[in-house]
Amino acid sequence: MSHTDTDTSVLIAGAGPVGMTTALALHARDVPVEIVEAESEDRDRSGSRAIYVHGATLRTLERVHPGLGTDLVEEGIVWPTRRTLYHGKEVFSRTYDSPGGSGDIPHFTSIPQVTTEAYLLDALDAAGIEIHWECAVKTVQSGPDGVRVETSDGREWETPYLVGADGGGSTVRNEIGVDFKGDQSKNHFIIADVHEVENKPLPIERVFHYSNPDVDGRNTLLVPFTGGWRLDIQCFEDDDPDELVKDENMSRFVRKVMGEEYDDRFEWVSTYQFKQVRAEHFIDEHRRVLLAGEAAHLLAPFGARGMNSGVADADEAASAIAVAYHAQIDAVAQDEVELFAARREKAADYNIGAAGQALEYLQGDDPVTVLRKEAAASLADYFEPAGEWLDDAPYGPHGKPPIVSTGNY
CATH class of the missing domain: 3.50.50.60 (FAD/NAD(P)-binding domain)
Structure with a gap:
């Protein structure tokens, strides 16, 4: 011993x-x-x-x-609003009065x-x-x-x-x-940091866009954090990510997703295939x-x-x-x-x-999943849970590992 x-x-x-x-x-x-x-x-x-x-x-x-x-x-920061669009149409939006919950430690911080x-x-x-x-x-x-x-x-x-x-x-x-x-992952993803425009800030909200027509039908995600924004773009399988991250292309993406004021505000840009x-x-x-x-x-x-x-x-x-x-x-x-x-x-x-x-869910072409997304988008105006499912599904399940747990992920 x-x-x-x-x-x-x-x-x-x-x-x-x-x-x-x-x-x-x-x-x-x-x-x-x-x-x-x-x-x-x-x-x-x-x-x-x-x-x-x-x-x-x-x-x-x-x-x-x-x-x-x-x-x-x-x-x-704790962003109060979740919003999702599908092929340019809003299918879900919710703003919380107390998005972080109660107490000194909120549900999250960005x-x-x-x-x-x-x-x-x-x-x-x-x-x-x-x-x-x-x-x-x-x-x-x-x-x-x-x-x-x-x-x-x-x-x-x-x-x-x-x-x-x-x-x-x-x-x-x-x-x-x-x-x-x-x-x-099969696809590449582009991630960019974009500085806030202080005299004309965007609403503090997380926005996911399925097949965003402003970026030729690619999925996009926009998330605020202290001092700026994270812009995620899901590439198509046949995209050349090195070409897409060139300044002229990133300027176009940022301008289309965030507005003219932001097209020269992007700083850090990276591409990944997620392991x-x-x-x-x-x-x-x-x-x-x-x-x-x-x-x-x-x-x-x-x-x-x-x-x-x-x-x-x-x-x-x-x-x-x-x-x-x-x-x-x-x-x-x-x-x-x-x-x-x-x-x-x-x-x-x-x-x-x-x-x-x-x-x-995001990059697969399973016919059942594709059909479920299309059906949910068509029902979203009349049946809020359909829109909420579209909003929530890209982040995976919310459960915890099946072990004796302290609440950690």
Whole structure:
């Protein structure tokens, strides 16, 4: 039987939202922790990226670092109106008197990921948690008693537990011999950030448009966040995404969807084929390495399950490590880590399935689905649930993973 040296820090690979949350969650549980990050402290974090922060995520952040969740709420916005159009015709619109619900933590907030990360960095600084910048993981050797990590700056680290939160190309995952399994979307998607026009702002509403005639019949989604807008465009299978993101084409798209005032306001533009994959296992054979966030799973963005499920991974990884770190019996420590893996692998399967259901709904050509959408659009003027179904279906089911749950995605 081995015991953890309680002066030895747990090591986190990756200083993204998931890695930083893991560190705060460990600190809150009285476990010493340090972060190693491949990039430099002045790294480029362009793009709004994960803008939709679920209430469950906000509550987790508030719990592990009091004030963090409410700071994000104050900085973000809660849009009150949902609106959906079908081939240019409005089929659903609803404005809520209290869209965020009651209490200090709303159902969600809409805020650029770069802002979320800035608040996380401030929280780490306040907690005295160190980030070692330009310190990429090179090798990982795990064993029954802990993990040896070599980093790009020539250092070697001995740690009782390592959390791989180092993204989709995770070195940690590769080093423990775990593969991704899954597939990716057929279509490309274009995502653009557009700055707000302050003297003529658009209504604060989320607008989804099936087969938007203003962009030649492509699906579009427009979502407000603090300081601007996210414009998503679903490409056709035969589109050349590199051609569509040229300035003249993006200007046309933005102008058509948002108005003349916005055609020179777009900034960050990116194209994706969304992957639907997860690691075969979220832990190593010795129960000393845990994977979290995009190192463990990549999801299509529908339902905003990516960063939000990564934060849930982080909190549960920290909970498992905290028990294992202080355990006096190895079997207890291993059992906690195995339980983390079982729960989060099940959650990842659920989230991949839910996002995949939305992805198939949007880009699939199943005749039954096509007919259901057409029928719902024709009924929407007379039967509100038909319009609500059209509004809601692109985001997948709203249920939670079929596991003992704390309400996390």
